[in-house]
Amino acid sequence: MLTTRLCRLLGIDFPIISAPMAGTATAALATAVSKAGAFGMIGAGADPDPTWLLEHVHAVREKTSQPFGVGFSSAFPGLEKAIEAALDAQVAAIGHSFVDPTQLINQAKGSGVKIFAQVQTMANAKKAVTAGADVIIAQGSEAGGHTSHLGTLSFVRAVVKIAGDIPVVAAGGIADGPGLAAVLMLGAEGAWIGTRFVASLEWAGPEWAKGQVILADVDDTILTKVYDLVSDAPYALDVIGDRVISNSFTDTWHGREAEMMTRQSELMEDIASATAAGDATTAPVRAGTASGLIRSIEPASYILREIVSQAEDILRHRPQKLLGG
Template sequence: MTAHPDLLRTPLCDLLGCDVPVILAGMGGVARSELAAAVALAGGYPTLGMVREDPALIASEVAALRRATDKPFAVNLIPAATEPGLLDAQIGTCLDLGVTTFSFFWDVVPDAVERVKKAGCKVLHQIGNIEAARRAEAVGADVLIAQGCEAGGHVHGRTGAFALADSVLTAASVPVVISGGITTGRGLAAALGMGAVGVQCGTAFLATTEAFAHDYHKRRIIDATSEDTVLTDGFVLNWPAGSAVRVLKNSVTAGFGDRLLGHDPAQIPSEVIAYDGDTPRFRQSTDSPMRTTTGELEAMSLYAGQGVDAVTSVVSAGDRLRYMADDARRCLSELQHG
């Protein structure tokens, strides 16, 4: 008796060692070991969000993830937005720990990609436009993640996810993953149907029990619709000028009025509105509220993609991934059989 092939099995599964072609986005602060392990154990591919984190935290989170599962994973770093000395230490720590896959984002930094490639590692590179896709592939990226402007968090381009992916699929010779606004099995099926090898999801996994995000942020996600999100560079402290993010509307975005873009971080006062332990968090910074955050949570960066309409409850990451996978299989089966 011949087994039916899994409709979700793609080359990404073979390349990364996962069962379902869904990557957990490397959300800074949110995608820690607990969430990464839950996604891995449910068959997806986890990314630890270690953007600008201390190497000691990277080491402890990698150790915690490995205690929870022996499944493969990536570590997400952002070379272009990290002080060079810290980036050097981060990469060095990851290599010393035997991390075999890196996920990079924002501007392509050839030295960073080439360093980890020389060490025998795989590189996933998220890009927001076709030129960045070409640069990332030229320096050795193994997978391109085409991020559309529907995505929550930092958004590098201004093109929709599927329109960008169509261009990248035409131009690239490496596998392409689609990211931005995808929170359902229909989105996953659509991505596979157009030739991508998988999707990357952030918002869908932020509203889960294992995410390190604050419960306030999770509640705002499940109550929101796509019209409650805005793209703005007003939350830009700690990042280069012009770095846009997609967030939920709040008192800060209301204060921007029609001027959602064009904010200069040099002109933004350093006003403390919250704390993580002894660490202050500033109004209009890129920091979103974590489990450990206290203060004016409403005024912080509440990241969310335009796929929030379908995220209506906080569930386990494993359940969310299984729902998505089952729905995608149903959609693909219906397409196959009319």
């Protein structure tokens, strides 16, 4: 059976963590992932009010005693109360992303709650190592949603080389068993997966967005700042963009951001009504390049079993073939 140091650290069977997608990785997805033997995350995102988060924490606990965590988009201001609430709730792990994680790691010391630091740059990876993160998530540019410019392959490998005993988990572009096997070969201890779970029954976003992921090819996404700029999202400079499925809105405005901002309030309204109407020509669908590997919406438990059994099969048979055995 495929097992890694991450499995032993977290008390899970499969070396997979579901990404904490803000507001759409809810109790339903975290429960399904944790019950199936991987590590489920609730996406608390940028909400400073912990009420929603705590409701979802309790909802997972009603359904399973398996470990799970919550993740924040930690570049946003005003998250102190929500982070305190997650620590007090004694979830198994808290994920922080898009910031220098030092102070957030120090804050959790002695709490019994593990800290996952999702990093996009070598500078923040080094800070996570120095501060003693429990797990470092090395997120490459293939990832859906907010990310930076480094490709997963070389970034994960570079983080593994500086991480010492801290397990590194790869994020960005992994949607199937070959992807998991590949990052394990780089020295990662597991995969942190978002886009594949967008196309799951339990993802709480709209069905039309799941449909867009199924239809997209690997080259149908774009890393852009257009939606962040229009909505004044305060992402750190390390985060160079937001990977979404390309559409008429990104075709029109990516590269013409200054002109776009002269029409900010009108465009904000357009995006809000397109989102309400399920109009993917204007509304953002956050998804990574791995969309091109995904062709069906499945239960999370099925997705996990399929990824792990494919990875086991590859790891068992391919080395022998490659080495002439």
